[in-house]
Amino acid sequence: MVKQERAARTRRSLIKAAAEVFAEVGFVPASLGAISARAGVSSGALHFHFATKGVLAEAVEEEAGETVRRLTEAARAQQGDSLQAVVDATHELMRVLAQDVVVRGGFELAGDIGRRATSPLRRQWQLWVEDSLRRAERSGALAEGVHWADAARVVVAATVGMEVLGGGEAAWLSRQNVTRFWEVMLPRLTGDRNRGAVVSSGSRPPAATSAEPRQRPVPRPER
Template sequence: MGHQQERATRTRRLMLKSAAEVFDREGYASARLADISAHARMSTGALHFHFANKEDLARTVVNEARGILWRAARIPYEKNGEPLQALVDISHTLGQLLSWDVVARSGLRLDTEWPRGGRQQFIHAWHACLQRLLDRADERGTLRPEIQPQPLICAIVAATTGMGVLIKGGTGERTRMGFTGFWQGFLPGLAASNVLDGLNPGGTTDLVDYAVTASRYLPYDPEEAADAERAAKGLL
């Protein structure tokens, strides 16, 4: 990559972060390109060189957020063999990212609130992931027998996304405490008694920290995200 291309890439990422900060603060409808370019300390013309309009910029923020969150969630999903602990670890990972990563947080909000056609892709992919984990736990006999998965999935989706957004700008410890408290109250009604004591509501710290850090650097496979979205459509 030449020097000019590197500079263009850095400029584009700066504009993307500035846009995410303005969208996060103002919302899509109220955000103006002039405010975004001023926040990035660049001209509106420079912004238009990289992005056609506000919709194009918002779509790019959404796609970047999906990639960050998807990469992060995959790590505990694949590396933790106990499905309920994997579920806890993913929630802590997403909560950490949403609380301090403005691109992830703003992109998720745009994905769920932006007035356009289509489903909210990350939320529905997360829904499908939860369904798989609970199905796997059920097969292993680690769920309480009276559990009905769909209400639980709705509660977990709301908690993991809502809490991470509400604690924005907070310290990682504050976010971790919030999710730990949620799982301390939630796991006894979810997990079979023979596995409950082996679950850590505070998350597997090393795994969560690694997932949060690595999420920006690991390759993102859009086709895998599309597979999760297709699976989610079949569940809802």
């Protein structure tokens, strides 16, 4: 049991260290030596858990994806098929991007053309937003004349843009910034009938979910 716990801690340390290095320099320039040194473990221990840098990157993305899955499921469980679920999930996504280095590193990998042409994390987020806005339309939450697919394109483009820009400037991930986006969007999405029914700043108190970023995302090098 002690060995298993130690192995789990080592694996977790390697994933966190890899996420930090990937967020700082990207996938291609990152070295396994730098990652093992950041984690405080030997190269042998790293290779015991992860055969290649690609496998380690996949582990970072998998953990980041699980965090995104939990936050989107929580938003839907609390708010059902409503626009509020989408608003709350965007606030929570930006919060974890600012505060969780594994999520930050996972999204950095997602946008790294040195690895692949498509992003599993961004695709995961896109599919959830599309499904949520489709549900909102069916429940009558969208204004007349607004199609869920059009709304999804705007929301996904804006939130992915915040994620990318937040890599260099923390203010893009702030609660204030996300709130302003929704203040502009919600009147168009809800129409007169449901105006005021959705809270643009999120349904939870700021202290509970959407504090300003506690750590500044590491600026991404020009590539």
